[in-house]
Amino acid sequence: MTKPILAACRREPTDHTPIWLMRQAGRYMSVYREVRERHGFLQMVKIPEVAAEVTLQPITAFGMDAAIIFADILPPLEGLGIHLTFEKGEGPVIHNPIRTPADIEALKPYDAETHSGYTLEALQIVRRELPETTALYGFSGAPFTLASYAIEGGGSREYRRTKAMMYNDPANWHKLMDRLTDMVINYLEAQVAVGCDVVQIFDSWAGSLAPDDFREYVLPYVQRAVRTTQERTKAPVVYFGTDMNGMLPMLRETGADVLGLDWRVRLEDGWAQYGHDVAIQGNLDPMALHGSWPEIERRAKMILDQAAGRPGHIFNVGHGILTETPEDNVRRLVEFVQNYRYQG
Template sequence: MTPLHNDTFLRALLREPVDYTPVWMMRQAGRYLPEYRATRARAGSFMTLCKTPELACEVTLQPLERYPLDAAILFSDILTVPDAMGLGLYFAEGEGPHFERPVRTAADIERLPVPDPEAELRYVLDAVSTIRQALNGRVPLIGFSGSPWTLATYMVEGGALKNFARIKAMLFDQPVLLHRLLAKVADAVTVYLNAQIARGAQAVMIFDTWGGALAPANYREFSLAYMQRVVEGLNRESEGRRVPVILFTKNGGQWLAEMAKTGCDALGVDWTTDLADARRLVEDQVALQGNLDPCVLYASPERIRAEVARVLSSYGPGSGHIFNLGHGITQDVDPEHPAVMVEAVHTLSRAYHP
């Protein structure tokens, strides 16, 4: 593999000294970019875009052509795993994802396979290989998956979520059944992420989008425990260096101290938690990633710079911070505004890394 020309992101994840705070954006390859919309139109459908490695590579690289970001993230979707488990994923216009065969019974769970990524998810792995070759060492590539709890919510609800009625009914009335489902999904996620690492992902991130919808005791039992199971099953060395693991629970600020004990290397933090508080909670055991409110990018360039300065100040001096949005960039942001953010991070953060 080609040596990395910029490993600032990986070093920050491991809390090693860096010259500046690295930055990337969740959902950085997406609909706010006109070039992405053009490629999406050429693909004809979102799933065709995901399942064509050359197109997935193209859109992965698009934000790096615009902005001097410090990492690329694989273009894919978290629901590729349940799709590979035979649930029949499709996207209805204006309605989001749906599954033809949702998981509701013990028999449904028993039928679920743990997919072989090199077979059922080969298109994702081929995209990882293609992107690594195209990056040619420019920046590291992040692989990812949804968390077991988050994937299970879609699998049980059958698609886009409203009030978590079915999955929470299972949680309260049939917890043993839900644990069987989560264990199988956790095994599938572990195998999937290890396959991404084997193909060249240099860091991996687990997106727990819906963990924040749980009460604390339920979060620990049904979300956090299964993320820890995944973390413990990952291959953490590749190409002679450590492969860092990032956990992100949206609206999960109250659980950061517990999340830090899973064995992960970094935690994503959304904008509802102050980074100074987060850093105290985790006691510098792990790096922190975040946490600008994505809506700041609707503001003027002057205000964007001021908010970047505030986030950097909140984390304070020293390594272990990766600048990011507190969640994904929104589709109607002016593409010029992320450029202001990235430039401000790279310029203003140097004062925190003497």
């Protein structure tokens, strides 16, 4: 039986617009909060049974067309020898950031089975439990976003240290990006091997770059990660970054099968810039899910009508679901999208 999201990735007709939502397993769900009371965040990621349980919660509750494994983009960095913790009120903290050529040379070889085996085991559990028509997403951070965290030591607003390495020490920048790209490929390949149907590359911070810098310092590594993963796994690859409106035509060059779109661009305008030979995932503003149901329905209908019944649209939020989102709004959105039929 065909999985609707896989058909959409191939731009084939589906009987409904498939839908899943970034951060669909998260704090807005009461069942998630119950699990979170018993475990720290990294514990939840690293105990396979817990990660699988949380991954399946929104599928059981809302019936999305895809599950995405409960994980985080940063723990694979631990396999390189990077010391990572999640601090209350601060988020991720890297205690030995990469700042010098010696730091790059000291990075250890990464192997997904050795260093991310907990996520691979969780994926296997989820794969066994998922309905036959529900797709399973794996994911990785993109090389640039992983480099930004590793260099800055955590989140950042201006990425001063990251850009300083790019501009002032390009040889070592490229050496680091090569290492991280190898890691991304290895990680994504391993996820497909244990049951993922689709893999997504999150480039959360690439929107901080000027388009020319993205092309010179980042795009070649995204292209290699996408191309190699496609060749080795035959699985569709999704590329998603936020606030990249000035780079949309360039993102077509990533080679990804599906391109994510945030809410800052109308779906039909984004498609026009990407080209119609690529699938699109997006793009409801996650804040819209805090509104009244008639307003959510209106906005969802606008997005669906912009797709004009064209194959290759996967409905999603333009970033992750926010913590305060009412569960019932998510339930009604999924039901509405799955039952909506374009009337044009």
